[in-house]
Amino acid sequence: MDQQQFDVVIVGGAAIGSSAAYFLSANPGFSGRIAVVEPDPSYQFSATALSAASIRHQFSNAENIRMSLFGTQFLRDFATLMAVDGSAPDPAFHEGGYLFLATEQGLPTLRQNQALQTQLGADIALLSTRQLQDRFPWLVVDDLAAGALGVSGEGWLDAYAMMQGLRRKAVAQGVQYIKAKVVGLQASAGRVGAVTLDDGRQLACGAVVNAAGTGARALVVPLGIDLPVRARKRSVFYVQCPDPLPGCPMVIDPSGAYFRPEGQGFIMGVAPPADQDPDATDFEVQHTLFEDVLWPTLAARVPAFEALRCQRSWAGHYDMNLFDQNLIIGLHPAWANLYFANGLSGHGMQQAPAIGRALSELITTGRYQTLDLGRLGWQRILDDQPLVEINVV
Structure with a gap:
């Protein structure tokens, strides 16, 4: 069987x-051939399709804030950029906002994060409990x-819709899926020369993106x-509530x-305790988590x-970076042409535009041109120096 040749293979x-x-x-600056290898074009089990589909600027480190700021602008321009x-395409972007709530214990961190976010250009307002009560009268603020x-x-x-818009535009620009x-x-001598597919084919490549x-x-692992x-x-649980919650944003409880609005209802979720969060091997919904933890917690916050x-529910998988809950991007030092973009820990969809741009710059010029993501590279992993993201939802 003849081996197909691509300049870049994206896995x-x-x-x-x-x-x-x-x-x-x-x-x-790039004129080569690109192949994207994807086993499920329906994306039925992809993290993107099964996520809470939200975008925020309220992170605790500068790179995440800047990536999501770019993501917002990209979404605002999406219809024009992705037209074919x-x-x-219409990604139905609704700027309803995020609301991070804090107790006295969490207040210093909230203030510190908000200062950094606004310094970098994010439009984040710090609200007192009185302001919260006036703006969101359906919210219990006694402990905040x-x-x-x-x-x-x-x-x-x-x-x-966002994902399909990107795919359709890429195909129109000559990318082969x-x-x-x-x-x-x-691989040999620090380079990946080809990828092997489950149907036995091999695709020769100049570079690989994981x-x-x-x-x-x-x-x-084999490398x-x-x-x-x-x-x-x-x-994720989709619920309906008999009472409206006027002006409801995406609310993050301490x-x-x-929870956030979705159609005529709301979607909501919570991470399980760390000791009850094993490697995911199935897509069974964690109904006991809803009954025992999520519903009581949010009913106390919103009477x-x-x-x-609960009308319906589904489960998806985060690609969780257990080292520091942050993106790992760029070349591995031991491999000259193997690029990584992994471990988004739940904020991949919103930062996908910035990550795609960054990878394009790295592959084409060998360095970041618009936003330096060097701190999110492999070196911090190898040096055991985590760059922890506090605001993981």
């Missing part, structure tokens, strides 16, 4: 892989000290690379539980939720 075609394909194929043959509200730029969207699974990397999500670690990324299950009814 994984969801939000990160398709963004990389779009930006690389749109880069005037006069057809413009303050809240940080994204006035503009934060919100939620149709993540599937291949329905298959990469089962091996053919955007395989929860499958990223298994892909590189002796210990990627600290594991699959973690997160369940417990870590969240109207005491009468909510």
Whole structure:
């Protein structure tokens, strides 16, 4: 069987892989052939399709803030940028804001984060408990000290539409999508020369991008690379509530539980306790987590939720970076042409545009041009120096 030749093979075609394909194929400094290998073009089990589909600027480190600021602008321009043959996709971006709530214990961190966020250009307002009560009268604030509200730029969207828009534009720009699974990397002397597919084919390549999500670690274990990324299950519940919650943003409770409007109801979720959060191997919904933890927690915060009814639910997998909950991007020092974009820990979809742009710049010029993500590279892993992200939802 003849071996196909590509300049870049991207493993994984969801939000990160398709963004990389779009930006690389749109880069005037790149004229090579690009293949995206994706085993499931329906994206039925992808983190992008199963996520809470939101974007925020309220992170605790500068790189995450800047990446999401770019993501917001990209979404605002999405219809124009992704238009193909006069057809413009609509990601249904709704700038409803995030509201992070804090007790007295969490107030110093909230203030510190808000100062950094606003310094970098995010539109985040710090609200007192009186301001919270006046603006959101349906919210219990007795135990709170303050809240940080994204006035503009934060919100939620149709993540599937965004992903498909990126894919369609990449194809229009000459990217080839291949329905298959990469089962091996053919490597020697610090370079990957080809990828092997589950149908036996091999694709020769000049460079490889590992955007395989929860499958990223298994892909590189045979190369002796210990990627600290594991699959973690997160369940999402769609509920209806008899009482309206006027002006409701995406609310992040001090417990870590969240909720936001979705259609005529709300979606909500919470991470399980660390000792009950094993490697995810199935997509069974964690109903006991809803009954025992999520519902009681949020009913105490929003009394109207005491009468909510759960209409449906689903579970997805985070590609969780257990080292510091942050993106790992760029070349591995031991491999000259193997690029990584992994471990997004739940904020991959919103930062996909910035990551795709960054990978395009690295592959084309060998360095970051617009936003330096060097601190998010492999070196911090190898040096055991975590760059921890506090605001993981």
